[in-house]
Amino acid sequence: TLSDRLTSVLTNLRGKGRLSDADIDATAREIRIALLEADVALPVVRSFIKGVKERAKGAEVSQALNPAQQVIKIVNEELVTVLGGETRRLEFAKTPPTVIMLAGLQGAGKTTLAGKLAKWLSGQGHTPLLVACDLQRPNAVNQLQVVGERAGVPVYAPQPGNGVGDPVEVARNSIEEARRAQHDVVLVDTAGRLGVDEEMMKQAADIRDAITPDEVLFVLDAMIGQDAVNTAEAFRDGVGFSGVVLTKLDGDARGGAALSVREITGQPIMFASSGEKLEDFDLFHPDRMANRILGMGDMLTLIEQAEQAFDQEQAEKAAEKLGSGQLTLEDFLEQMQAVRRMGPLQNLLGMLPGAGQMKDQLANFDEKHLDRIQAIIRGMTPAERADPKIINASRRQRIARGSGVTVSDINDLVNRFFEARKMMQQMAGGFGFGGGGGGSK
Ligand code: GDP
Ligand code: MG
Numbered sequence: 001t002l003s004d005r006l007t008s009v010l011t012n013l014r015g016k017g018r019l020s021d022a023d024i025d026a027t028a029r030e031i032r033i034a035l036l037e038a039d040v041a042l043p044v045v046r047s048f049i050k051g052v053k054e055r056a057k058g059a060e061v062s063q064a065l066n067p068a069q070q071v072i073k074i075v076n077e078e079l080v081t082v083l084g085g086e087t088r089r090l091e092f093a094k095t096p097p098t099v100i101m102l103a104g105l106q107g108a109g110k111t112t113l114a115g116k117l118a119k120w121l122s123g124q125g126h127t128p129l130l131v132a133c134d135l136q137r138p139n140a141v142n143q144l145q146v147v148g149e150r151a152g153v154p155v156y157a158p159q160p161g162n163g164v165g166d167p168v169e170v171a172r173n174s175i176e177e178a179r180r181a182q183h184d185v186v187l188v189d190t191a192g193r194l195g196v197d198e199e200m201m202k203q204a205a206d207i208r209d210a211i212t213p214d215e216v217l218f219v220l221d222a223m224i225g226q227d228a229v230n231t232a233e234a235f236r237d238g239v240g241f242s243g244v245v246l247t248k249l250d251g252d253a254r255g256g257a258a259l260s261v262r263e264i265t266g267q268p269i270m271f272a273s274s275g276e277k278l279e280d281f282d283l284f285h286p287d288r289m290a291n292r293i294l295g296m297g298d299m300l301t302l303i304e305q306a307e308q309a310f311d312q313e314q315a316e317k318a319a320e321k322l323g324s325g326q327l328t329l330e331d332f333l334e335q336m337q338a339v340r341r342m343g344p345l346q347n348l349l350g351m352l353p354g355a356g357q358m359k360d361q362l363a364n365f366d367e368k369h370l371d372r373i374q375a376i377i378r379g380m381t382p383a384e385r386a387d388p389k390i391i392n393a394s395r396r397q398r399i400a401r402g403s404g405v406t407v408s409d410i411n412d413l414v415n416r417f418f419e420a421r422k423m424m425q426q427m428a429g430g431f432g433f434g435g436g437g438g439g440s441k
Contacts, residue, residue: 243269
C-alpha cells in the first residue's frame, strides 16, 4: 500500500523549516504510483499531482507533521474535494413525474440499481414506477420484474399495445402511464452492450429524446479500471449524463475509476452501489473513496493524532510558560486569538456553569475591547511583545499612533499584563507546578 511505500520517504524531518521541493517531489512520486495502481487515468493523475504540488509548495509549514505527512494531508484533502465537488442531490421536476434514465454498459449494474433506487425513493415517500426498456436481452424484462417485486415497486413492461419490441415507444408510453397512475418518479432501465457501440448509443439517445429525462445517470462498474475513461467519454458524447453512479464497490477495485470519471466528465458521482442486495446502496461519500484510492486510512489517523498531540504539546508549553513567568505578549495574543476563534466570547462565557447570574454583565460585554487589545499588541515589534519591559515612553507613543489608541490605553494594557503574569506565577507556584519561582518583572 501507499503507506508501506512511503515509509522510505517518511524519514523524520519534523521540525525542519519548510517543505523542500525535494520532499514534495519524493512524496508526489509515491502518490503518483498509488494513483496509477488504483487505476486512475494517466492524464488525471498528472493534472492532480500538479495541483497538489502547487498547493504543497505554497503551504504553510506545519510543526506537527513531517513533510511527507503534510503532503499526504494535502493530497487527501484535494482528493476529497475533487471527488466531492458540490455533492448534488437528485433534481426533481416541478411538475411530476420526475424522469430518471439509467445508461451504461451491459453488466454495469443498471437493472440492480434501478431496484435499489426505487426502494430508496419509496422509503422517502416517493411513488416510483420502474420501466423496462432493455429489450435486447431475452431475460432483461423479467429480471427487472423480479427486482421490482423485491423492491415493492410496480414495473411497466412492454406488452401488446404499448410498443412491444420498441424501447423508445415503451419509454414514451410509460410517462403517460405514470401520469395516469400518479407515480411521481419514473425510473427507466435501458439496454447496454458489452462494449461501446453506435447502435446502442443511438437507441439510448432516442429514448432520451422521447422522454426528456430530468436526470440521466451514468452507471459505471468501479471494477472497470482504466476503461472507465473511454466508456464515460463515449456516454458523455453519445447520450450525455447529469450524474454518475458507481457500482460493485464491494469488489477489490481501488476506485480510481471514480476520480477519472469525475475529473474527465465534470459530472458529480451521486450514488454508490456495493453489493447485489437492494440494501447495498448509499449516497456517494468522497472521503471514503479518497481513503480507498490512497489506501491510507491508518496513515490519515496517524496524521490526525500527530496534529492533536501537537496542539496538546503547545498547550503544555503555554502552561509551563505561565508558571515560570515567561509569558510574553505574543503568547497572550496567540491565546486570545485561539479563544476567539471558538466564537464570540459572550457565547463562550454563557456556556459556563453559573453564567445565568452574569447575564447582564455579559450583555454589556463589548468585543470591541478585545479588538483594541489585539490591535495594540499587533502594533508592537516582536522584541516588544517578547519583552514588554522595553516598552518605554517613546515606544508607547509610536504604538499608540500605529494602532489608533491613546498612550493611556497602552499603559493600561501593559500594566495589566504584568499584573496578570505575576498573579499566574503565584498561582502556579501555590499549586506546586510550573518552573521554580524567580520573579521576572
Ligand atoms: P445491467 O446489465 O447494467 O443491468 O447490470 P445488472 O444489474 O444486471 O448487473 C450485472 C451483474 O452485476 C448482476 O449479477 C448483479 O447482481 C451484479 N451487481 C450489480 N451491482 C452490483 C454491486 O454493487 N456489487 C456486486 N457485487 N454485484 C453487483
Ligand atoms: Mg440490465
